[in-house]
Each structure stands twice: as C-alpha cells, then as structure tokens.
Amino acid sequence: MPLRRYSLGMPERRIAVVTDSPASVPDDVAAEHGIVVVPLQVIVGATSYDEGVDEGASPEMVAQALREFTPVSTSRPSPTRMAEVYASLAEQGYAEVVAVHLSSKMSGTYDAAEVAARTSPIPVHPVDSCQVGPGTGYAALAAAAVIEAGGSAEEAAEAARARGVACESLFYVDTLEYLRRGGRVGAAAALLGGALAVKPLLKVTDGRIDSLEKVRTAGRALARLEELAVQAAGEGQVEVTVAHLASPDRAETLAERLSDRLDLAEPARIAEVGAVLGAHVGPGMVAVCVAPALT
Known part of the structure; x- marks a missing residue:
C-alpha cells in the first residue's frame, strides 16, 4: 500500500x-x-482503493456509487x-x-x-x-x-x-442513511429522520457523532450551520474549512458568508471530502470545522 x-x-x-x-x-x-x-481504503463493490493514491478512489466515484446503491465500505x-x-x-x-x-x-x-x-x-x-x-x-x-x-x-x-x-466540527447531511449504513448513527435515529423529512445537523462531540438539531429544509439547515460556526469561533482568531461532497455551490456560499463574519487567520478553505469520509456522509453533505488559530 x-x-x-x-x-x-x-x-x-x-x-x-x-x-x-x-x-x-x-x-x-x-x-x-x-x-x-x-x-x-475505500471498497466499492468488490474493489479496494487507497484513498489519495489510487485514481479510482475519488469523491465523485463514491458519490455516484452511493446514488446507485452500490455497496461502499471503508477500512x-x-x-x-x-x-x-x-x-x-x-x-x-x-x-x-x-x-x-x-x-x-x-x-x-x-x-x-x-x-x-x-x-x-x-x-x-x-x-x-x-x-x-x-x-x-x-x-x-x-x-x-x-x-x-x-x-x-x-x-x-x-x-x-x-x-x-478545541476544534468544532459541525455538519449537515441530506439524509442519515449513509451514516446508518456505516454504523455511525443508530437505525432508529435514521428511520425517524427519514419519516419526518427533517434535515439533520450533527457535530463531533468527544470523538463521536452526535445529533445537534433538526430543521425542515436544506436552506434553513445551512443558515443554522453558519450561525453555529460563528458561535463556535467566538471573538478569537480562527481557521475554517468548509467541506462538502458533491455540493460545491453550497460550500462556496457558506465559506463566503463565514469569511465576512469571522476573524480568519487564513482564507477559509473549501475542500471536497475524500472517498473515505464521503462513503459515510453521502452526497449533499456540507461541514464546517472551526479551529483556533495557531499562535
């Protein structure tokens, strides 16, 4: 490898x-x-790829595989x-x-x-x-x-x-189904979210993914994600990454808005998540990571 x-x-x-x-x-x-x-490694169907090394292990490939219900797992x-x-x-x-x-x-x-x-x-x-x-x-x-x-x-x-x-990692997903498939959230939570047609906001807490809030539309979810990122930054200088899977327009808009509102040590970074993370969050995901600036 x-x-x-x-x-x-x-x-x-x-x-x-x-x-x-x-x-x-x-x-x-x-x-x-x-x-x-x-x-x-990300495994699509019966083929294993090294993320960042094998050309086949691209976010686009994983997003398409998930849309087509091709089995995707990671190792x-x-x-x-x-x-x-x-x-x-x-x-x-x-x-x-x-x-x-x-x-x-x-x-x-x-x-x-x-x-x-x-x-x-x-x-x-x-x-x-x-x-x-x-x-x-x-x-x-x-x-x-x-x-x-x-x-x-x-x-x-x-x-x-x-x-x-000290980092705050917040993210929005179109559905909890992909996290459920990977065992990152429970089946009951994923089923409830689908039944209510809510858009979940999640965060990383003590190394685990926790449910944060649920809103009714993607637009409201992304607006709320912005407010939560601003709260996480507080008054200090920070670095910010806005990540996404197959959702560049959403990510760019959010990064622009945060750039206007936060004291950034460096320009906000926009990045599409790799194949391994993409396999668990699914297309449409938008995340914000707020980190205290290095002194």
Whole structure:
C-alpha cells in the first residue's frame, strides 16, 4: 500500500508527523510541513482503493456509487502497514514520530498506530485527535508547528491533542442513511429522520457523532450551520474549512458568508471530502470545522 510521501524538511529535523488520509490535509500543505499521509481504503463493490493514491478512489466515484446503491465500505490501515511507515522513517534518519489520527471512537486507525508503536524501531507518540476530517488535519498541523519551532515530540503530541479538542466540527447531511449504513448513527435515529423529512445537523462531540438539531429544509439547515460556526469561533482568531461532497455551490456560499463574519487567520478553505469520509456522509453533505488559530 503506497503512501503519499513529502519532503520532511531540513536534515536537522528529527521528528516526523504522520496522519491519515481522512484528515483532509491538502497535498501542498502536507508538503510544506513535511507531513506523511497514510491512506485508508475505500471498497466499492468488490474493489479496494487507497484513498489519495489510487485514481479510482475519488469523491465523485463514491458519490455516484452511493446514488446507485452500490455497496461502499471503508477500512483502516493495518498495524503491519503502520509499522512499515515507522520503520521507513527510522531508515530515513528520524528519531521519533508523532502520529495524529482520527477519533478512535469512529475508526480503528488510532488503535493500529498504537499496536505498531510497540514494535517500532523509534519512539512513536500516537494521538487520538477526537476529531474526523479537517479537525484531525488541524491537530496534525499543530504538531508540525511545534516541531518546526524546535519543540519536543511530547510537546507536539500535546499540542495536537489540545487543538483537536478545541476544534468544532459541525455538519449537515441530506439524509442519515449513509451514516446508518456505516454504523455511525443508530437505525432508529435514521428511520425517524427519514419519516419526518427533517434535515439533520450533527457535530463531533468527544470523538463521536452526535445529533445537534433538526430543521425542515436544506436552506434553513445551512443558515443554522453558519450561525453555529460563528458561535463556535467566538471573538478569537480562527481557521475554517468548509467541506462538502458533491455540493460545491453550497460550500462556496457558506465559506463566503463565514469569511465576512469571522476573524480568519487564513482564507477559509473549501475542500471536497475524500472517498473515505464521503462513503459515510453521502452526497449533499456540507461541514464546517472551526479551529483556533495557531499562535
């Protein structure tokens, strides 16, 4: 299973940051900060693809498969694969690894990192970001910032944990059916939402997906998503990612409105979620991740 490889910075840099493909770290950002991205797998029908590596593992392909009721599932990297990543970094001369992954309550990726760390030739500091998607990415970037400033691996891991907890991840889905299929919400909740024709708003709380509010129309849901993001940002400076699956117009509109209302450290990022996250949320999803700006 190939992984995306980026330059890990200057030779004197001895600590590597590893994350997973659902963290949604853009390729150019990962390259700039020397972050190694390990792919998860998406299985469409009987074919398995490495996210971010295989051309077939595109958000468009997954959205179409879901619309056509083709079976779609996902899989974590194995402990053996994670061990290979750590061994490769050791061979490159790195002394430690900070491994920042999506919530252990939604994926076995963090557990795989922990298992692999036990036999790694160099110390590995696994971090459960308690997030998913861009929230995990922001946590990984916090670790990279500490390392770039000369901090220790322990300090980088703590910074990643703290930023993951501080992130607010909010999202809207057209239907709960895809989350139900992946076991992320209960069948009763999905059935009730469908019967009432409501549009659910959800959030990540303590590493789990929780129901937040239900509204009657997509327009009201997106307006409410905007207000919740503004509340989450408060008065401080923040970074924001607006993510979507097969819904670019909604995402662009929301990003524009948030840009007008928030004190942003960087321009709002708009991104289509990868195949793995897309498999669980379905077409039409729009999400906002609000992260405290790095100081």
